[in-house]
Amino acid sequence: MIKGIHHVSMKCNIEEINKVKEFYISVLGLKIVREWPDGIMIDTGNGYIEIFTNVDGNHCLGSIRHFALLTDDVDSIAEKVKNAGYELFVEPNDKVIQSVPEYPIRMAFCFGPLGEQIEFFCER
Numbered sequence: 172m173i174k175g176i177h178h179v180s181m182k183c184n185i186e187e188i189n190k191v192k193e194f195y196i197s198v199l200g201l202k203i204v205r206e207w208p209d210g211i212m213i214d215t216g217n218g219y220i221e222i223f224t225n226v227d228g229n230h231c232l233g234s235i236r237h238f239a240l241l242t243d244d245v246d247s248i249a250e251k252v253k254n255a256g257y258e259l260f261v262e263p264n265d266k267v268i269q270s271v272p273e274y275p276i277r278m279a280f281c282f283g284p285l286g287e288q289i290e291f292f293c294e295r
Contacts, residue, residue: 178212178219179238183285185224190284195220198255199240199248215240237280237288248291249279258282265295 183191188211195201195213201220205212209225220238242248245263253259261280268274275295283289 176218178221179235180221180223181285181287182223187285188222188224191222194255194257194284198251198257217241237290239278239290239292242291242293245277245279245291245293249281252281252291257284260288263291 192203192211196203201213201215203211204214204219210221210223213220213222240248249259249263259279259281261278263277263279265275265277268276277293277295279291281289281291
């Protein structure tokens, strides 16, 4: 039986790994839980981001649109990301997703160090 999402996996070349570590560890404050010659696994608090370096590093957009990191403070994380030189392509804002029941949220989006789209997400 499915218990949840264990990890999201991304690829980068060996030259990009330090930029990945800088963003996810230094800027966002996440922790590396495993490291091996061809990759790392980063703990998000309720799942992992796995980064492999044993590929050519060509980036492409597949069917996954973005991944969301849950936070209690979208604005502070967005400010840290901007101060570190990363682009926010959606500034922090409140939305109500018109579902049943309605779903009030606060969110922002940025491009990460590999061009990945990251949402910072907070339920209100």
